[in-house]
Amino acid sequence: MNSPAPTYPTVETAAAPNIPLYDDTPSPRTPLSTNVKSPQFDISGGVVPSPLMTSPTLSLPESMTLLLSNSPHQTIYISDESPRSQPEPLADEDIELGVNDFGPQIKEIDIEQARKNRAKRRAEKEFSRSEKKKKADETRVKKNASGVKPRKNRKPCPEPNCRSSWSNMKGFQNHLGSHDIRLFVCELCPADFPRFDNAINHLKTKLDMTHTINRQKLLAIKRSAKQLQANSQSSESPTPSYTSF
Helix, strand or coil, X not given: CCCCCCCCCEECCCCCCXXXXXXXXXXXXXXXXXXXXXXXXXXXXXXXXXXXXXXXXXXXXXXXXXXXXXXXXXXXXXXXXXXXXXXXXXXXXXCCCCHHHHHHHEEECCHHHHHHHHHHHHHHCCXXXXXHHHHHHHHHHHHHHHXXXXXXXXXXXXXXCCCCEECCHHXXXXXXXXXXXXXXXXXXXXXXXXXXXXXXXXXXXXXXXXXXXXXXXXXXXXXXHHHHHHHHHHHHCCCCXXXXX
């Protein structure tokens, strides 16, 4: 009497219902391709060798000049066609305006014109001088009188009641300032000064719109000139180009 065949539980899914848990059906196999090309043989029966690999050759322009290098794997060339190194833009901190920049903007007038300007100022406002400056004026006059050297050309004070004479130009200008005589006039405004360096400092530090724009223009001119000079120096020296093999 034959026993009945065993049954297995099944799992139903939406895609494939009634699939047994243990499926002994063999999976299909993909046959291997047997279409293999045999190597080619020449007449003598040997294998034909593949062509040799040749390294590409580097063609150099005629304008390049070969230089020696310490490394056996590196060759240095200098070429007229290689890009030049561009200088960095100059910062404003590297540029300073000085006497040569502001000097042309200061006008020196004669003594008579300075006296006329003094009369106009005193008509509008009474001349005043601090006690510290008055004391410095007296000390300067006494020191100058005690060290008179006749062999030097000395400028006499233009004031009728003053007999001081001066060989030092800065001292002479300081003395004229004690008489409110100002020989140096700013061409951007009506301001005038007894000493040249006072006028220079005025152009450097005056904070109104006119003087600020003037300094910006002078900085732009000086920056452009220095940048052109830096570019010219950079173009005169060739930049080596490195080629590694």
